[in-house]
Amino acid sequence: MDLKLSGKRVLVTGGNSGLGAAMVRAFAAEKARVAINYVVHPELTEQLVGQMRAGGSDVLALDADVTQADAVRAMFQTLDGAWGGVDVLVNNAGIDGPRAMAWETDALVWNRVLQINLTGAFLCAREALKRMVAQRSGVIINTSSVHELIAWSGYSAYTASKAGLSMLSKTLAQEAGVYGVRVLCIAPGAIRTPINADVWRDAAGQQDLISKIAIGRVGEPEDVAGMAVVLASEVAGYVTGTSVFIDGGMTDYPAFSHGG
Ligand code: NAI
Ligand code: BGC
Numbered sequence: 001m002d003l004k005l006s007g008k009r010v011l012v013t014g015g016n017s018g019l020g021a022a023m024v025r026a027f028a029a030e031k032a033r034v035a036i037n038y039v040v041h042p043e044l045t046e047q048l049v050g051q052m053r054a055g056g057s058d059v060l061a062l063d064a065d066v067t068q069a070d071a072v073r074a075m076f077q078t079l080d081g082a083w084g085g086v087d088v089l090v091n092n093a094g095i096d097g098p099r100a101m102a103w104e105t106d107a108l109v110w111n112r113v114l115q116i117n118l119t120g121a122f123l124c125a126r127e128a129l130k131r132m133v134a135q136r137s138g139v140i141i142n143t144s145s146v147h148e149l150i151a152w153s154g155y156s157a158y159t160a161s162k163a164g165l166s167m168l169s170k171t172l173a174q175e176a177g178v179y180g181v182r183v184l185c186i187a188p189g190a191i192r193t194p195i196n197a198d199v200w201r202d203a204a205g206q207q208d209l210i211s212k213i214a215i216g217r218v219g220e221p222e223d224v225a226g227m228a229v230v231l232a233s234e235v236a237g238y239v240t241g242t243s244v245f246i247d248g249g250m251t252d253y254p255a256f257s258h259g260g
Contacts, residue, residue, distance in 0.1 A: 003233035006031035009083045013037040014093030016045040018193030022221030028057040035060040066120030076127040088232045089128040091121035091142045099154035110157045117161035136180040144185040173241030182240035189247025191219040214249025
């Protein structure tokens with residue numbers, strides 16, 4: 001199926017690692033133009049850009065901390081200069097923060113997680129929407145998590161940020177829908193990336209993860225990237241203001257396949 005993403009201008013935040021890098025590759029495979037936002041590991045970004053260009057893709061690397069409004073504004077202005085705007089924004093940048101009970105959590109840590117995961121997504125969405133509303137088209141995909149729904153002890157800032165992203169997406173979808181702009185969340189389950197490497201690299205940790213997944217395997221970044229590409233395309237032209245769970249059935253609560 002031709003997803004008709006050829007030539008589309010796509011920006012992926014945190015695009016040099018894990019899910020972001022997989023989405024960069026997946027959009028480029030559909031012949032979209034892809035801008036890779038990053039804030040650390042320029043060497044990983046250069047490597048990815050090199051691979052993409054060698055494959056004939058039109059890619060840009062854009063250094064910006066998504067929590068900084070000025071840096072985000074400048075990043076979109078660079079995109080305006082290079083490609084005349086943006087068609088698809090994937091807000092992917094995120095951290096989970098150190099595991100700690102709320103009563104042991106420093107407010108600075110809480111704020112940092114909220115700033116990156118929620119405020120960063122808002123700042124990027126705001127710049128994207130200025131352009132998308134004016135051009136009467138565009139798609140914003142926010143990366144929430146199964147933890148927009150499932151509580152996660154030790155990660156109150158993370159779960160709050162992801163639940164916040166869900167409602168931010170619904171509200172932006174309501175605001176921008178009549179202007180031809182769709183806004184939605186992808187909500188991944190446990191996907192093998194650096195963010196949870198300490199869990200899946202450990203045999204007991206991996207087994208525990210698998211016991212929480214109905215189809216019995218940890219996800220791969222490509223499981224998420226393929227769905228993101230479809231959701232950004234006109235195939236999903238009637239999908240907005242919702243979260244699409246890509247979780248192998250984690251939200252099907254497989255612990256209830258026994259007992260209860
Ligand atoms: P990752 O750690 O490989 O990637 C996170 C990316 O965000 C990195 O490129 C990092 O540099 C970037 N980033 C962090 N702070 C930033 C900032 N201030 N400005 C710009 N970029 C920044 O982890 P992963 O798994 O690829 O995470 C991507 C997103 O997916 C995150 O939002 C995460 O919460 C979400 N997610 C991941 C799941 C998983 O199981 N791997 C499941 C559900 C959601
Ligand atoms: C977290 C991962 C975790 C997954 C399932 C994601 O939001 O970033 O570390 O493995 O949820 O719990």
